[in-house]
Amino acid sequence: MGSGSVDLDDLLSDEAVNRPEVFYARLRDTDPVYWNRRWNGWILTGYDEVADGFRNHRNLSSDRFAGPFGEDLSAVSSDYQRLFGFLSKFFVWKDQPYHTRVRSLVNKAFTPRSVEVLRPRVRQLVAELIEALRDADEADFLAGFAFTLPVIVIGEYLGVPPQGRDRLRQWAQDLGAVIFVSGNDEDRMRKGDEAMGQLAEFLRPVIRDRRAQPRDDLLSGMVRAQDRGDFLSEDEVIANAILMVFAGHETTMNLLANGIVAFARFPGQWAKLRDDPSLAATATEEILRYDGPIRAMARWAREPMRSGHHDIAAGDRVLLVQYAANHDPARFADPGSVDITRWPNKHTTFGQGIHTCLGAPLARLEAQEAFGALAAQFPRFEIAEDTLRYVPNIVSRSLRGLHVTFSGQ
Amino acid sequence: MQQVRATVDHDRCAGVTLCTQAAPGAFAINDDGQSEYQPGHGDLRDLREAADGCPMSAIAVFADDKEVT
Numbered sequence: 274m275g276s277g278s279v280d281l282d283d284l285l286s287d288e289a290v291n292r293p294e295v296f297y298a299r300l301r302d303t304d305p306v307y308w309n310r311r312w313n314g315w316i317l318t319g320y321d322e323v324a325d326g327f328r329n330h331r332n333l334s335s336d337r338f339a340g341p342f343g344e345d346l347s348a349v350s351s352d353y354q355r356l357f358g359f360l361s362k363f364f365v366w367k368d369q370p371y372h373t374r375v376r377s378l379v380n381k382a383f384t385p386r387s388v389e390v391l392r393p394r395v396r397q398l399v400a401e402l403i404e405a406l407r408d409a410d411e412a413d414f415l416a417g418f419a420f421t422l423p424v425i426v427i428g429e430y431l432g433v434p435p436q437g438r439d440r441l442r443q444w445a446q447d448l449g450a451v452i453f454v455s456g457n458d459e460d461r462m463r464k465g466d467e468a469m470g471q472l473a474e475f476l477r478p479v480i481r482d483r484r485a486q487p488r489d490d491l492l493s494g495m496v497r498a499q500d501r502g503d504f505l506s507e508d509e510v511i512a513n514a515i516l517m518v519f520a521g522h523e524t525t526m527n528l529l530a531n532g533i534v535a536f537a538r539f540p541g542q543w544a545k546l547r548d549d550p551s552l553a554a555t556a557t558e559e560i561l562r563y564d565g566p567i568r569a570m571a572r573w574a575r576e577p578m579r580s581g582h583h584d585i586a587a588g589d590r591v592l593l594v595q596y597a598a599n600h601d602p603a604r605f606a607d608p609g610s611v612d613i614t615r616w617p618n619k620h621t622t623f624g625q626g627i628h629t630c631l632g633a634p635l636a637r638l639e640a641q642e643a644f645g646a647l648a649a650q651f652p653r654f655e656i657a658e659d660t661l662r663y664v665p666n667i668v669s670r671s672l673r674g675l676h677v678t679f680s681g682q
Numbered sequence: 683m684q685q686v687r688a689t690v691d692h693d694r695c696a697g698v699t700l701c702t703q704a705a706p707g708a709f710a711i712n713d714d715g716q717s718e719y720q721p722g723h724g725d726l727r728d729l730r731e732a733a734d735g736c737p738m739s740a741i742a743v744f745a746d747d748k749e750v751t
Contacts, residue, residue: 328697328715377703385739617693626715629698633737 282311285665293568293670294609297597306581312667314341314571314590315580318597320604320621322580326572326593327625330368333572333591335628337366340573341590353462355470356451362512365520365628368575372627378505379513382494385634391430395639398425399646407650411657411676415530419675423525423639424518430635431514432483432490437475441518444468448519469515476511491517517632523669525636527566529643530675535563536644537656539611546613546648553645556613557637558620560644562599563611565622568670569594595621596670651679686726686745688719688733694740701732701741708732717741726750 279288281300289296297318300307305319317323326333334340338347338361350357360366364375402422406412424445428438451465480492487493495510505513536543546556572591577584585591598621600608605615623630630636647654657676664671688708690701697715701708708724709717709732717740724732726745733741743750 324715373703377700380700380735380737384734385737386734619693623696625696627697627699629696629737631737634739 281307282309284309284312284316284667290663290665291661293596294600297594297600300594301597301601304581306583308583309592312590312592314573314592315583315585316592316594317580318594318601319581320598320601323593323595323598323621324625326580326591327570327621327628329578330627332574332576332578332585334368334575335366335372335572336368336575340575341588342571342573349462353466355473356462356466359469359473359508359512359515362509363516364513365516369627374500374503375505375509375513376627376631378498378500378503379495380631381498381500382491383517383631383635387491387494388430388634388638391426391635392638392642394429395422395426395642396646398422399642403646403650406677406679407681409678411678414533414675414677415526415672418643419526419529420522422529422643423522426635426639427517427521430491431517432479432488432492433476434479437479440471440475444472445518445522448472448515449523472515472518473511476514477507480507480510480514521632521635523671524566524632525639527669527671528560528636528640530672531564531566531670532557532560532640532644533647533654533675533677534656534661534672535560535611536648537654540653542611542613543648544652546644547652550645550649552613553641554637555616555618556644557640558618559611559613559615560640561622562605562615562618562620563608564670565595565599565620566670567622567668568596568666569668570624571668592667593621595624647679651681653680654678655680684726684745685747686724686729686743687721688724688729688744689742690717690719691740691742692716694738696738696740698737700735700737704732704735705729 280286281303300316301318305322307316309316317326364372402418405417424442428441433441447464447468450461480496483493484496487497492514495505495513546552570593574585574587574589574591577587602608623633655678657678662673664673695716697711699711701717705724705728708720708729710720712718729743733743
């Protein structure tokens, strides 16, 4: 089939959504820095261009409240003040110096070392969730495992009181719908605004309590974190806790689900992991590369810059397509195959540069424990979907459903 | 006196630059966006803070050639 029948400007075509390896390869072959008339911006699909784009925070802004994305938001933000009040404090959508200040403070609490402490508890949760899969024919892997594990883990790590944890699931879902889905439909925004307001007021007294009586949890860590006399304000701690709730669950859920699909395509790699559990770490990196939870991240050019053979003008939108970079044959040998021993494996799934995913250590830990334990418990499994369908979305790689029948010994 | 130094694993480093704040002077970002240890700079406390805070776990710290964990 020639490329004439595929619209390269349609990032939500059936091929783009459901067969991204084909679509992005087509784009990359046409031009790794491609002007998309419909998205009205540059689509970067080459590894070097994407990695350079992530590192170039001086020219490429993450600020959602300025530039071309800010114009879209300001049209609706006054109607949903709770939502946008906190969203505007998310350091992920800020540039230096605010980003640098908040990120380094939060990072003092959220370190790989503090995450590693959670491993035994994550292992126990995984074991419990696996029991429900064992007894089920066509288990709902998304709801029963992939969504549940990260939302419990982040709730416990933050130190959210038990009575809030069930509500956390709903809040997380409503906020995820605002942040990961493009377009501004009214019902979704209203729900997101409600969720943001309720979650903030639920967290506020907890944070005050932690200030008076610190515990061994992330909320206490953020309250205490200081850098030469500078602390996070109460609203900043709330905003960051909320950021972790939604950023921590949807992405990890998709990573776990996409991993199961990847292993179904490469059963030999599943058997290999089962035989050698010490491969769980490199296997997780390979799943992150092969089919990570994020397709792409958007930026805009604050200053003019050069990428590939093109001049990018100030004010232009730029989409850094991580999925495409991770499948660039110029960087990865045989990119369409899963090889759980692949190393080095410098995928772009967590980004690069100053905005590199803060939650990377936690996502890695959860995926290592989940894939390792599932492979150990189930020598075989079968995906019980006629066709795998993905949510039509430019930024996330999210299955609509994933039912799986796992087989024991 | 104790000899301290650090290494940065470039198979892991993502150029996050937090180490340059945790241990001022001890790390610099090269043209490829990777952090590089600057020999002779940084005390043990700062280097350990940089290693502990690295989200990619790319930094190792050594005191008298023994890794500090």
